[in-house]
Amino acid sequence: MKNIESLLDGFAAIGRVSLDKLAGLGRATMVIAYALLVLPQPSTNISLTIKQLFNVGVKSLLIIVVSGLFIGMVLGLQGYTILVDFGSEEAVGQMVALSLVRELAPVVTALLFAGRAGSALTAEIGLMKATEQLASLEMIGVDPLRRIVAPRLWAGFISMPILSMIFAIVGVYGGALVSIEWLGVYSGSFWSVMQQSVDFYDDVLNGMIKAFVFGIAITWVAVYQGLESIPTSEGISQSTTRTVVYSSLMILALDFVLTALMFGDI
């Protein structure tokens, strides 16, 4: 009897957790649907979006440029030491560019973006909730989904591909700097081998699509976690951590799926 009882408890727990998660997913979908599609967008949203582009995009630029430069330089060094054994050091350009454009630029940018901008979004919205600013907006007759959430979502969607492209190009030049200037790879073949192997549509555009998808995932998670946060200092810190963890996991999982679809010949 007792065994059956605890078994049923186990089932109940599984059911409760899944229902909870499902309800959360439903609420998150409502948030994005209401913020971007259902509610009419007031004209002030353009200027609010510009302000958020500054907060989300421009403020992330420094970390993206510095990381892109170093990762490109490291790729150049590592690639050279391996390829020089085969006498194919010209191919270092191809290696640096392909790995950056297809993979590293979108993924590393997304991970940095989740840490830099995603967490800030969650904390900001969580704090607005804790200080009753969201409730206050509602009482003034302004929907916070429109005023607070929508501009942040748009800014995130727009910023990620841009940051990723900047990361990629800075990385390629970082790799070129190391390979050509320091290691003495012939610059003509560095660039021409790269240009031979990188295709604008297959590689650059697909990388951009990846970055865009990651941008949606990160901003969505961040905004939703902010709105759902428990309005205490502990609750906000938990939500901020959750934003970084969930969006990082989502980035890596989505990256696998997208890579399989784009480059995996499925």
Add this chain to the structure above:
Amino acid sequence: MRTRNVEILVGIFLVAGMLAVLALAVNVSGYSGANSDTYKVYAHFDNIGGLTNKAEVTLAGVQIGTVTDISIDSQLLVAKVEMEIFSEVNYLSIDSSVQILTSGLLGGKYIGLSVGAEEEVLVDGSLIEDSQSALVLEELIGKFLFDKVSD
């Protein structure tokens, strides 16, 4: 004034993004929308052995053009390679020869062009008669074994 600075910085950010895409397109992927100042020449090969689009065409190791199309000539049953040569390189004699070469052991294939002796030069649409196919490792080994056996 505060919002103006924000707007300027966001504008710079967006332009930087576009420049990054442009640089990736032109510098990294070698994408050129219009093929402005080039002329096309063709060559037949028995075996192109891994030559790809956008491979370099070189003269004495210096790039003078790119491969733009590879197809099968349905009558001769050989590979037909279309090359775009920079228009300032207008001094290639009609009896030039082309050869598919490999850069390094693992590197990509490219076409090496050697100039002949004729006065007449290649123009748009010319066919290069003298071509030498890629070295295919399996064939080479096969030939070597065959020679040994026949000895």
Add this chain to the structure above:
Amino acid sequence: MDNTESVITIKHLKFNRGERVIFKDINISIPKGKITAIMGPSGSGKTTLLKMIGGQLTPDSGEVLVSALSVHGRSRSALFAMRKKMGMLFQSGALFSDMSVFENVAFPLQVNTDLSALLIRDVVLMKLQAVGLRGASDLMPSELSGGMARRVALARAIALDPEIVMYDEPFAGQDPIGMGVLVTLIKKLNQALGHTSVIISHDIQETLSIADYICIIAGGEVVATGTAEQIRQSKSADVIQFINGYPDGPVAFDYPADNFMAQLKGITL
């Protein structure tokens, strides 16, 4: 609340939060143009009640009528339209931290009216003058003291000249001067602008001194209503404990627990 017209009517309100019963059966009517205070011990759901009047929370059953129209079961846009007639002063002030004092007060006017910028400026300065903070209009919320922030929030709450102004714990955490200022302001604004004021509070003396009617809720029910004098003379045990601040009474000092001796001896019952 005899002959006066009632602007907010709450009927048979029931609300549970998870397992916990917040409201069993609440019936309140709030008369027009007066100051009505809703009082009760912490955790009795006073703020929840305000949020229900504002339509931010939905009761499990029962009705809230504002100007004879039901608050719940409306479309989102109808609800937002109704809220324009309400002003609310939140406990924390809830000023928008990225806007200056002036912009905060101007915000409801900018989003809800078609007034020209010049006219909005005049209205904002008038409201700020009314709370005595016209000189602080260029400051950011982070530069204000708690009392000043609450006065700015009050100016914002009355910016649209609402019919109903709700105050969520206006006196909490204020020094005696700040409290005095707010008490006077609430009273004066109510008289001058003629709106209906609803105050949620547990500061007995301040609230009794300005409220026309008082309604005490405890344990999910209304335990007493009436004027300040009637409340003071109430014989209800709940009311006597609450207004005198006795540590033990219907609201027990001890949180429900097992027998203490038994627990000390390590016997679980």
